Amino acid sequence: MLSVSKLSIDYGSTRVVSDLNLSLEQSEILMLVGPTGCGKSTILQALAGLIPISEGEVNLGKWRATPKNHVPPEKRHVGMVFQDFALFPHLTVQQNICFRLKDTAIADHWIELLGLSAFRDKKPATLSGGQKQRVALARTLAHQPDFVLLDEPLSNLDAALKDTLRWDIRNALKEAGVPAIWVTHDQEEALSVGDRVGILKEGRIQQIDSPEHCFSLPSNRFVARFLGEASFISGNFQQGQASTAIGIAPAQGVDCEQGQVDVLLRPDDVLLAQDEPNHNGTVTWVRFEGGSRLCAVELQCKTVVTSRVSHEVVVRPGDKVHISLSTSHPLAVYKRHKALLK
Structure with missing residues (x-):
């Protein structure tokens, strides 16, 4: 289980995330939403070990990161899925997914499950945006991470494709049985895909609960207005x-x-x-x-x-x-x- 306790993050003298507390059970998907600049992506970077934390701790059981005990990204066994796909342009789909992977049978499983069999020998430049994101997800899951962080993975795709791909990603995460934190600016996406939703404002969590509870019984007026017409x-x-x-x-x-x-x-x-x-x-x-x-x-x-x-x-x-x-x-x-x- 991933546990985050009293986590705060500073950029210089400015506190951008304050007193964050959350935990994820196995295979649970938490959607993080909030206005631009509220700290969503910063939280992901801190959980991945890409930036230091100022207070609190991140605990996965296998490791525990604190301000005095920084655990580098390569030791955290975290998978990351970005909005810009981050694929190697000179490698094929198969090579991208199997990069630094010893057991290619695991990669084959995700290639089949995500409908990429016909594109094994294709280069990323020949793929559509949705296909590229499936490759990025397959690569992440083939490395069997302990948890997955997704930073607005659908923001570069058209509306019609988003609706299909969001469910493909959710189903793949559930198939992998891995906890995930998914950052999005799309309220509809957050409410429909997440097991729980966390709403951020100015670096502070306003509410974490089931989508239904957040929508019908918001903790305050900000949450009420942010999650839909109110x-x-x-x-x-x-x-x-x-x-x-x-x-x-x-x-x-x-x-x-x-x-x-x-x-x-x-x-x-x-x-x-x-x-x-x-x-x-x-x-x-x-x-x-x-x-x-x-x-x-x-x-x-x-x-x-x-x-x-x-x-x-x-x-x-x-x-x-x-x-x-x-x-x-x-x-x-x-x-x-x-x-x-x-």
Whole structure:
């Protein structure tokens, strides 16, 4: 098991990662997300031994790294997968995967599993981006690492390819039974692929939990907004229910037990009706998403909420609509802010 305790990292006099604590079980995939510059890639570099740590420790059982006991990268038995593939251009696919590998039978297993058999004798320059990333992953797993670090492995690929390859990578990691930390800036990727998700802000972990828990019960407003469309509406929280201007719904307190609160609403929690005579909101903007439309509605209380409707529903800015709550799961509620976030 990989264990990280009270890890802090400095660049000169600037602390870029503070008091990081996490652990990974065998075959577990942890997705790390956060804004640009929050420390995601720095954490990977520290875990790989590429940069020193200032405080805390990284413990794999076989070795323990601290500020006074640096364990070099070659002693950590870590596999790394980069966004730029890092393949040797003069070597074939087979040679790249088998580089410094004594048992080529292991390489054959990953070549077959990742669909690379027909490209064994090809050079990287002749491969597509997705094929190159499969080669990089096969090379990493063929060396049987104790854990794998993936630094935005899909960021250089087109959207259609990302959707397929993310599952190929996940399935290969699960087949290998190796723990992995996967850094991404794609919230959808993080929520769909990870066993757990860790959200970073300014070098500090805001929440580590299951994707479902992070999305439906964020630890704070930053996490709520970072993981998807989020709006807040004033309400009163009593006995497991929140009463708002657009209805009553089951609720769960994040940092409060009762009283005046702000209720987190996702677009799917909000029902938009066009044929109700007693409208209570005005559409301010509409975004076409293919299979759906995302609509922003300003309520009579001046709060703006978002609602997702079918693409077959034609909604235009300026339309008068009726908005209500439509959820059976508990909504997350937070202490009331003096100025409610729009």
